[in-house]
Amino acid sequence: MKAAFTEKKYLVTLAFVISLFMMWGVAMTMGDVLNKHFQNVLHVSKSQSGLVQFSVFGAYAVMGIPAGLFMKRFGYQRGVLLGLLLFAAGAFLFIPAANAASFSFFRFSLFILACGMATLETVAHPFVASLGPQSTSDQRLNFAQAFNGVGTIIGPAVGGMFILSSAVAADLESVKQVYIIIGVIVVAVAIAFSLIKIPSINTSFDPHQDQSVDQKLVSAPKRLFQHKHFIWAIVAQFFNVAAQGGTWAFFINYGHEKMGLSDEKASYYFSFSMVLMMVGRFAGTFLMRYVKPNRLLALFAFGNIVMCIIVAQSAGWISFIALLMINFFFSIMFPTIFSLGLKDLGRHTQQASSFIVMGVVGGAVFPPLMGLVANKDVASAYYLPIICYAVIMLFGLKLFKTSD
Incomplete structure (x- = not known):
């Protein structure tokens, strides 16, 4: 049933x-x-x-x-x-x-x-x-x-x-x-x-409630930080939210300075980009039926590398559409990194969750750095998140793997 x-x-x-x-x-x-x-x-x-x-x-x-x-x-x-x-x-x-x-x-x-x-x-x-x-x-x-x-x-x-x-x-x-x-x-x-x-x-963890739980993992002797994929998930989440924070922080600036939009109208485009993020979540959920989550994560990270390069060119509406599309590719990153990082942790799962959430602090670090570049040219600031997406892509291709 x-x-x-x-x-x-x-x-x-x-x-x-x-x-x-x-x-x-x-x-x-x-x-x-x-x-x-x-x-x-x-x-x-x-x-x-x-x-x-x-x-x-x-x-x-x-x-x-x-x-x-x-x-x-x-x-x-x-x-x-x-x-x-x-x-x-x-x-x-x-x-x-x-x-x-x-x-x-x-x-x-x-x-x-x-x-x-x-x-x-x-x-x-x-x-x-x-x-x-x-x-x-x-x-x-x-x-x-x-x-x-x-x-x-x-x-x-x-x-x-x-x-x-x-x-x-x-x-x-x-x-x-x-x-x-x-x-x-x-x-x-x-x-x-x-x-x-x-x-x-x-709230107690009972492995008998879910037949998919592996008993040997529940009682695994490994300490939490001996799970390398968990550590890399924290790193990937740090860079994920760093890129998100920087992209969102200067979206309205880009719309105003590069597209000639009023601040008010640029904020409405920002709101529309969030609609694209929701569309990306639904599309990503569907695609995961056919593509492994780690591979889709890597593919979406590569997509945002391409989008950032286009945004940085200041090519009018082509670049602005690419800026909107960054949120589409953002969509699956946070939950997918989260779930890959928690894989096979057994009794460590709840503790690990708190550490991965703390990776959100990346959003505190990147916007001021992007701002230093944006003071001169807001478009050029979008080269910086490429570093973040490269790390996420690497996590999706290789570093997500659990070890015995």
């Missing part, structure tokens, strides 16, 4: 947790809108504005392990509430940051908000996986990730309409108002979630 997607008793809880995926998707891409807005209003350089991503992704390095320990000690529900409270606190800190017109204060606010995002992401993935049969956990996670994709579409669309619009683009008042609304929504979700009675969840 085919296993159920979930159970009736988990439906309300699952709906709430899936909504979290959308929330941090909105917040993540809103940061890229703020990147351009701070250049306009606070008159910071591109390399300085890249520190927005440093603040956001740096929070993942800080909160990854503490969030996991908190979840282990206090459970999923309290872990979610901690994440939501940090998320809301960061949003409300935008009020004094806007009043002070301080770039440093905004970065601190984003760091607190992103600590909430990191906590939610650390907790939500295993939470969703536990809300039903183990054999259908991948389906639930992919379904939840689809809503994260919806959030990444909403973020730049809202930012373009309410922050980069020509009617409000000259001040910080619109930023303050948007983040007050975000804070209120997050608090409302937190209150509602605190009132939910979470059904009992069996």
Whole structure:
């Protein structure tokens, strides 16, 4: 008999947790809108504005392990509430940051908000996986990730309409108002979630629940960091999110400087590129029926090497379409690297998951570096992510292999 997607008793809880995926998707891409807005209003350089991503992704390095320990000690529900409270606190800190017109204060606010995002992401993935049969956990996670994709579409669309619009683009008042609304929504979700009675969840790892689990791997004597493919997965994830952070950070700049688009219109194209990323996820899921995941990962990484070369040529719409297509090829990278890195780890799987999530800190490092190049020519900055895709391609071709 085919296993159920979930159970009736988990439906309300699952709906709430899936909504979290959308929330941090909105917040993540809103940061890229703020990147351009701070250049306009606070008159910071591109390399300085890249520190927005440093603040956001740096929070993942800080909160990854503490969030996991908190979840282990206090459970999923309290872990979610901690994440939501940090998320809301960061949003409300935008009020004094806007009043002070301080770039440093905004970065601190984003760091607190992103600590909430990191906590939610650390907790939500295993939470969703536990809300039903183990054999259908991948389906639930992919379904939840689809809503994260919806959030990444909403973020730049809202930012373009309410922050980069020509009617409000000259001040910080619109930023303050948007983040007050975000804070209120997050608090409302937190209150509602605190009132939910979470059904009992069996979080213990039982190999008898899934016949695909190899008993010898569960009791394998190897320590976690003796698994080379896991270490390379952390490296690949670092470079993956590094490329993502840099590409997104200067997308609007490219649209404005190279295509002559207004900041508002460029943000709508950015939103459309997120639609292409969702299309890529569906296409990638289909293609994996016929192509091994590691090979498809390598193929998509090669695709983005080609796209970056075209983007860097400043060849009008040809280059801009290539910039849009980068998100299509991005689509499968994060989850595929994640799943390949966790392969055959048995009892180490949960611990390994926390370390691979921390690879997201790559997004803190690359945008400032790309910004240094973008200060002179934003198109040339897109040569840098080629390094990242070369590493990912190598991981997909060779370094993903598990060792006995």
